[in-house]
Amino acid sequence: MFEEDPVDDLPAATLCHLVDGDDGAAGDGQPDGDDGAAGDGQPDGDDGAAGDETLLIHKKRGVGSDQWVGPGGKVEPGETVRECVVREVREEVGIDVLDPEKVGVFVYRSDDWDAVVHVFRATEYAGTPEETEEADPRWFPVDDLPLDEMWQTDREWLPHVLDGETFRGRFVYSDAEPQEVRIETGVAPSL
Numbered sequence: 001m002f003e004e005d006p007v008d009d010l011p012a013a014t015l016c017h018l019v020d021g022d023d024g025a026a027g028d029g030q031p032d033g034d035d036g037a038a039g040d041g042q043p044d045g046d047d048g049a050a051g052d053e054t055l056l057i058h059k060k061r062g063v064g065s066d067q068w069v070g071p072g073g074k075v076e077p078g079e080t081v082r083e084c085v086v087r088e089v090r091e092e093v094g095i096d097v098l099d100p101e102k103v104g105v106f107v108y109r110s111d112d113w114d115a116v117v118h119v120f121r122a123t124e125y126a127g128t129p130e131e132t133e134e135a136d137p138r139w140f141p142v143d144d145l146p147l148d149e150m151w152q153t154d155r156e157w158l159p160h161v162l163d164g165e166t167f168r169g170r171f172v173y174s175d176a177e178p179q180e181v182r183i184e185t186g187v188a189p190s191l
């Protein structure tokens with residue numbers, strides 16, 4: 001899938017999709033259930049079903065600003081992608097993800113920026129998500145994502161990731177519209 005992309009030459013970035021595991025272990029020891037108020041940094045009260053909410057950020061700046069997206073950012077020199085995703089989530093929403101697992105990778109090409117994006121899924125974290133100068137976090141039910149305000153191609157792979165599947169993809173954008181969308185699920189997300 002990546003034969004045409006010299007991925008070693010592309011800048012690397014990360015995304016984290018934190019799923020409320022609701023086995024009583026998610027978060028920092030505080031109960032998952034709350035008063036149902038959106039945007040208070042706590043997953044809304046869950047019904048006991050596994051993985052029923054995911055944390056997205058309304059991004060205030062950078063690539064994909066003014067959209068809902070998983071927290072993440074560009075890999076810094078000397079940093080592993082795992083170190084990057086932990087750092088970026090801490091910087092953007094003030095929590096520590098404890099069990100990030102790489103579940104996907106995609107090449108992104110556009111008019112002004114190309115990258116290889118490493119996608120992580122996590123279920124354990126410490127702290128309470130808080131708004132920062134970069135991001136406004138909110139929990140969303142996994143079956144009610146704000147897809148109209150997200151990258152169009154997220155709808156191709158995010159449900160798979162929230163389901164615990166793996167994927168590889170290649171997305172070419174021009175004028176903010178996807179021109180080429182290729183995706184394989186259930187494959188090792190190497191690179």
Ligand SMILES: COc1nc(N)nc2c1ncn2[C@H]1C[C@H](O)[C@@H](COP(=O)(O)OP(=O)(O)OP(=O)(O)O)O1
Binds near residue numbers: 061062088
């Ligand atoms: C289709 O392409 C993309 N989809 C999604 N969902 N996310 C994408 C896509 N292309 C890039 N991204 C993400 C990957 C990273 O999380 C960010 C890019 O990094 P950002 O600009 O946020 O980098 P920072 O290091 O945080 O930025 P500063 O330069 O402001 O420090 O976009």
